[in-house]
Amino acid sequence: xxxxxxxxxxxxxxxxxxxxxxxxxxxxxxxxxxxxxxxxxxxxxxxxxxxxxxxxxxxxxxxxxxxxxxxxxxxxxxxxxxxxxxxxxxxxxxxxxxxxxxxxxxxxxxxxxxxxxxxxxxxxxxxxxxxxxxxxxxxxxxxxxxxxxxxxxxxxxxxxxxxxxxxxxxxxxxxxxxxxxxxxxxxxxxxxxxx
Numbered sequence: 001x002x003x004x005x006x007x008x009x010x011x012x013x014x015x016x017x018x019x020x021x022x023x024x025x026x027x028x029x030x031x032x033x034x035x036x037x038x039x040x041x042x043x044x045x046x047x048x049x050x051x052x053x054x055x056x057x058x059x060x061x062x063x064x065x066x067x068x069x070x071x072x073x074x075x076x077x078x079x080x081x082x083x084x085x086x087x088x089x090x091x092x093x094x095x096x097x098x099x100x101x102x103x104x105x106x107x108x109x110x111x112x113x114x115x116x117x118x119x120x121x122x123x124x125x126x127x128x129x130x131x132x133x134x135x136x137x138x139x140x141x142x143x144x145x146x147x148x149x150x151x152x153x154x155x156x157x158x159x160x161x162x163x164x165x166x167x168x169x170x171x172x173x174x175x176x177x178x179x180x181x182x183x184x185x186x187x188x189x190x191x192x193x194x195x
Contacts, residue, residue, distance in 0.1 A: 010103035031057025045069030
């Protein structure tokens, strides 16, 4: 089995901590794990919610954090100015593109519409062939279970190929999730494109 460490981990997560304390606990644990394993966090550059918890956890143990944030959110005073490197970009499109370029793999934690948008953009990119990086869900306290039920429904109804659905890595524990990302082998999904 191939095991290539994914150094730069992009994490998508909420600018809120949510209603379940388990979400913040998992964000802190993931941050500590990234730092201990000498991985670099790439994230949205925020100082609030799970984003702030995650970034601070990496920094606590001396890890490196790169944040990418659009100008509008800097003006709203949500930028984390205490991280290793904060890059200010023009808009959300540039933010996502920069994060995707820097990342060796992607993890989605609990979050709202922005997190969902980021998740689906990078996952769809893998399907179309824009990248071969692992895309994963850290399923804290079963947060992603309803989405997984919907995705299974979409497979059953013929809108998502089963082979593509199974490229999504799902795990409840950070260390195991990162290990699965390191051993991820991209699948050839180009056969769905008709010539």
